[in-house]
Amino acid sequence: MTGIEPYYRELQDILQYWATIVYDKKRDRFYGRVDENNVPDEGAPLGSVMYARALWAFSAGYQATKNPRELLMAGRAYHYLTTAFWDKTYGGVYWLIDADEQLLADKKQIYALAFAIYGLTEYYKINPDEKVLDHAKELYWLIERYSYDPVHDGYFEAFNRDWSPADDLRLSTKDSNEQKTMNTHLHIMEAYANLYRVWPVDNVAKKISKLVNLFHQHIVNARTNHLTLFFNDVWEKRSDMISYGHDIEASWLLCESAELVGDKDLIKHTEQIAIQMVNAALPGFDEYGGLNYEVDEGYLIAEKHWWVQAEAAVGLLNAWQLTSEGIYLKLFDRSWKYIRKNIIDGANGEWYWGIKDQHTIMPGQDKAGIWKCPYHNTRCMLEIISRLNQPAK
Template identity: 25%
Template sequence: MRRYLDWIRDEALPLWADAGFDAGAGRFRERLDGAGRPEAVPHRSMVQARQIYVFAHAAQLGWFDGAALAETATASLIRDFCREEGDQASFAFSIHPDGRIASDVRDAYAHAFALFALAWVYRLNGDPGLLTLADKVIRFVDAQLTDPRHGGLFDALPVATRDKRQNPHMHLLEAYLFLEQAAPGRGYLERAGALVRLFADRMLRDTVLPEYFAQDWSPLADTARSGIWEPGHHFEWVWLLDRYGRLSGETVEPWIGALDASAHAFGLTPDGLIVDEVDADGTVAKASHRIWPHTEAIKAAMARNDPAFAGRMAGVLMAHFLDRPFAGGWIDQIGPDRAPLVDYVPASSLYHLFLAAAEASPLGNRDA
């Protein structure tokens, strides 16, 4: 684990603060190529929000002097992506490197991360305007992205599909939990509780959390997708439910135990890698390996007081993904043969890598 933590602080954070930041535009790069150079591709608001979180939290931990980067990128996120209309605020999905809108879609997943970033920058500087903006974003999510009949979130506005996914709900829960920790008593914990009840009542199927649902939360008619679940998301929910339980005092252990057990039973290869997808019958549906499930396994292990498993996952990350193709970079996905499946380094993964390190570090203060 020490090697992993040192790599985050000494290699990853400096790289992404330098080559990974466009000082002229005041925003983070979307990705770097195999030689560590920025690629001219659309920049997603979700990635900006994730990187803002990383450098705000790193500054609070004393791992990296990232406060100015986080605040500068927050200003550009609001300037370039945000639209305020009345008492609501929303964010475009992506912009071109020159600042023009690339996609004006309002994506539920991206709004969850905008809230997450606002929570962390508020913890950094105490600017009340950030909470005002967060509450405007929440009003947009309630009014424009929430299904008034069956509950839960549509993926995006305009609504292209009325099918549901668990993923944006998971990250909205994460945002509400950290807003509650940043500014308790403003109703964020109650909103988190409503999402946990939705998880328990409509999403969880015995010991498995499917990825996809019909609009009314019934199984999809498409049987090839209806039973798919991701071990990485099981681990992520373990961590989130544990955090919710500690904040609310509610009993969550039965759900945590079920999700953790099925991820361990069906999601790991003999050499410790986590597969991307599993089907309802427990067979592997996608045998490739993304980087982020291993970070979520670290977080889940720390929540369940299993530092040995967290250490093994850190070792897997170092052995198969990290510090390549250049120092401070990573391979985002490998195949069953362990060969890389992508030829660039996406900034989006730093959020996963950093948060796992913070949870595993004694300095991370998981209850803060």
């Protein structure tokens, strides 16, 4: 174990990278993509999820660093998200625009709306302007109006721009084209939790409790303790894939949400399930402390993606806090050493996309982009700093 200084320095380094290398001063916005050599792609498309995550990261980072630059960058991300990506006709945020700010994908992906709520509510904490909160509330009511399934519970995945049913519901081409997914439910829960912190109304609390229970009832496999990733509209399982990173990320986010609504029985049950989920993910670690990506059709994808390592560190630390069992703290230390040695680019900044099974850097991967954002790693540093200042239970 170490003090918080290494994590605080890394937090500052991540935010510095995004405020300088990733920020396009000429166009007063983030580049859509920066490659592994820190070369920006001025023609790359821009994604709403990236902007929402940057908004969250700079807003959360400012609360830790009190650096005026973070406040400034959060304001810029907020302005761009609520202008270039905001659909003033039908409501919600667009998925993707091109470098000239023309629509590339105008679908309403609920995952993107959830992240926009997450970023907006974090920004509201440092800029308590009611317009900011109103933006978040607007997205909340859109999700509840169009995405919530009142018959079978849960949330549908995506819609066309005008909220009519969409044919292609996928976040990416690797996903299954299914009505309901673990990933979107996880991040709706995360977004609603942050909304509740700044708008503590009963309706939001009930939605959070319902989402936690949906994980207990449908999404966490009671036999394996892994997450099921894809479902049809009536919660029939549509995937056997194992995602180690999502398993361990969900383990601590579920605890956070249950604690927030304060239901003691829900908290106790969720903590028990969370430990089982972490234990189910432990076979995914290699001997060096890196957590493998996933198992697809029985085949282990032995890549160590940056976000998986970030969530592993937090999940292990949370497991230690819940149990006081030293094995989790030992594994956390090993995970952080792996990140520091293999994932952080100490020379050029930010984190590599990932490491291949031969301990070489995955080639041709972004340092920043639609999916490579200052979210998992910034949050990892903030969570570690916070948790190391708290005793185990």
